[in-house]
Amino acid sequence: MHVAVIGTGYVGLVTGACLAHLGHSVICVDNNPAKIEGLQRGRLPIYEPGLEELVRRGSASGQLRFTTDLRSGIENSQVIFIAVGTPALPSGDPDLRYVEAVAREIGQHLDEQYRVIVNKSTVPIGSGDWVRMIILDGAAEAAKQRFNSSGESHLEELRQAGNPETVTGQGSVATLQGSRWMPHFDVVSNPEFLREGSAIHDTFNPDRIVVGSDSERAIEIMQQLYEPILSRQGGLSGDPVPWVVTDLASAEMIKYAANAFLATKISFINEIANICERTGADVTQVADGIGLDKRIGRAFLNAGLGWGGSCFPKDVAALIQTAADYGYEARLLRATVEVNQEQRQRLVEKLQQALKVLKGKTIGLLGLTFKPNTDDMRDAPSLSLIEHLHKLGAKVKAYDPVVSGSGIREGLAHVVVETDVLRLAQDCDALVLVTEWQEFQTLDYGRLAGLMRRPLLIDGRNCLDRQALRQVGMTVLGVGW
Ligand SMILES: NC(=O)c1ccc[n+]([C@@H]2O[C@H](COP(=O)([O-])OP(=O)(O)OC[C@H]3O[C@@H](n4cnc5c(N)ncnc54)[C@H](O)[C@@H]3O)[C@@H](O)[C@H]2O)c1
Structure with a gap:
């Protein structure tokens, strides 16, 4: 199948590379020329384990291509994914301007061929119909331009015939009907x-694939x-993947509700951890105890x-805002x-209790990314910790x-990024484990303790062996314990 993926970020690039691996012919489109040029040369814009190899193989086989030109990207594509960012606005609403720009541009380049246009970006409930409207607007604008450039005065005819929507230049559907052509x-x-x-x-191994639409076709x-993934073809093993078909709004809500x-x-x-700290219980033991209950499960209880x-x-934030828009708090x-915001503040308070005045103290952070195995720093807890500590x-x-060797420095003005962990520990009054990278499990903490001004470590992810750390003098x- 011929597929276009618009937006070549964490979602778009992975989706494109995986679909190409499964035998589809995929073209990834991005309006960032540096990104596309890098990808054409095999240079990845993000860190994601296994992705480089997949992109290399896809490019070599010709199944995976990259372009900045949306028009040529969608030319032969039966399925067009929209996978651009939807970052939060200060109000909490998602910023839909990238989705809007892409939808409009798709509309401008549609031809007679039937297409499925897929919203993979996380968008608020109701966006499917809105995207449809924007695409029609784009198609109407293009139709209008075509009339103008060919010297046809079809719109003028419509005006004279008294079509009010066309007279005001508003109604995209009316304009398209006037042009005797509707995108399909x-x-x-x-x-x-x-x-x-x-x-x-x-x-390749999703818990489910959700598709929301009212069109059987x-x-x-x-x-x-998705057949190769659903029925485990092409070297994929395991049980068939559940295929969940819903209406548009429910599919959009499933994403928000899951997160x-x-x-x-x-x-x-x-919250339980904070109560544990005050009562003498140990949240790790509590999480194990409640996580064994099948109705609860252990995942996401760290x-x-x-x-x-x-x-x-x-x-x-977007779901809270949507609820408010519909009169529900x-x-x-x-x-x-x-609770989440306070959790970061509580860690700073722990440092204050242990070290008293923080002014003039040196704090070393183990990990910067918001989770391990990524270079993504968006809304990472490390950023608010850095700001808090800097202010104090x-x-x-x-x-x-990853970040230490990557050259990423956005948001890191108030932190010295060290290139190795020994330099980090040197003269620190405390270390804080912020991201549970695997390599932090096997550090020589005895040696680090010896380099520090005070051998204090706060395990902000409860992922290290406390006894072992104490035995080496930390x-x-x-x-929560
Ligand atoms: N990152 C995740 O883990 C994740 C998981 C699930 C869902 N999502 C959702 O997927 C969407 C994409 O997220 P992401 O993390 O991949 O974003 P991203 O910022 O990494 O990538 C977005 C890409 O879109 C490109 N772009 C923007 N405007 C464009 C345009 N007009 N034409 C072509 N390209 C354009 C940008 O240059 C960028 O490369 C968001 O809605 C996000 O909420 C993300």
Whole structure:
């Protein structure tokens, strides 16, 4: 199947590379020329385990191509994915300007061929119909331009015939009907559930694939597209993947509800952790104990610094805002956000209790990214910690397995990024484990303790062996014990 993926970021690039691997002919489109030029030369714009190899193989076989030209990208494509960013606005609403720009441009370049246009970007409930409207607007604008440039005065004829919508230049459908041509497409919602750090595994092995549409034809095409994953072809093993067909609005809501639930589960265990600290219980033991209950499950019950990243914060904010738009106050979700914000503040308070005045102290952060195995720094808890500590007059240093060597420095003005962990520990008054990278499990903490001014470590993810750390002379604090 010929597929175009517009937006070559964490979602678009992974989707494109995986679909190409499954035998589809994929063209990835991005309006960032540096990104596309790099990809054409085999240079990846993001860090995601396994992606470089997949892109290399796809490019070599010709199944995966890259362009900045949306028109040529969608020319032969039966399925067009929209996978551009939808970052949060200060109001909490997602910024839909990138989706809008792409939808309009798609509309401008549609021809007689039937297309399925797939919203993979996370967009608010109702966006499917809105995207359809924007595409029609784009198609109408292009039709208008074609008339003008060919010297036809068809619109003038319509005006004279008294078509009010066309007279005001508003009604895209009326304009298109006037042009005696209607683009032929359906909009489908296909929310993405991949996790950065294991994005390729998640794409090939999803828990479910959700498709929202009222068009049987579009659903059938989407099923053909995903067939290798659904029925475990092409070297994929395991049980068939559930295929979930819904209406457009429900598919959009599934994405928001899933992220809101996971964020709430983390905030829940963090609240329990805060009560554990005051009562002498150990949240790790509590999480194991409740996680064995099949109705609860152990996943997402790790107390710590809280959630961040490019999805949870903006998706929970968007759902709260959508609820407000429809006259409902999402109290539980608001509390989820508050608990999460306070969790970062609590870690600073722990440092204050241990070190008293932070002014003039040196704090070393182990990890900067919002989670391991990614280079994504969007809404990372490390960023708010850095700001807090900087404001209190502390010197902040950090080491991150990917960021340290990547040249990424956005948002890192108030931190010294070290290139190795020994330099990080040198003269620190405390280390804080911020991101649970695997390599932090096997550090020589005895040696680090010897380099520090004070051998204090706060495990902000409860992921290290406390006993082992104490045995090598480190004072250890954690979250919820
Ligand atoms: N990152 C994740 O883990 C994840 C998971 C699930 C869903 N999502 C959702 O997927 C969407 C994309 O997220 P992402 O993290 O991949 O974003 P991203 O910022 O990494 O990538 C977006 C890409 O779109 C490109 N772009 C913007 N405007 C464009 C235009 N007019 N034409 C062509 N390209 C354009 C940008 O240059 C960028 O490369 C968002 O809605 C996000 O919420 C993300």
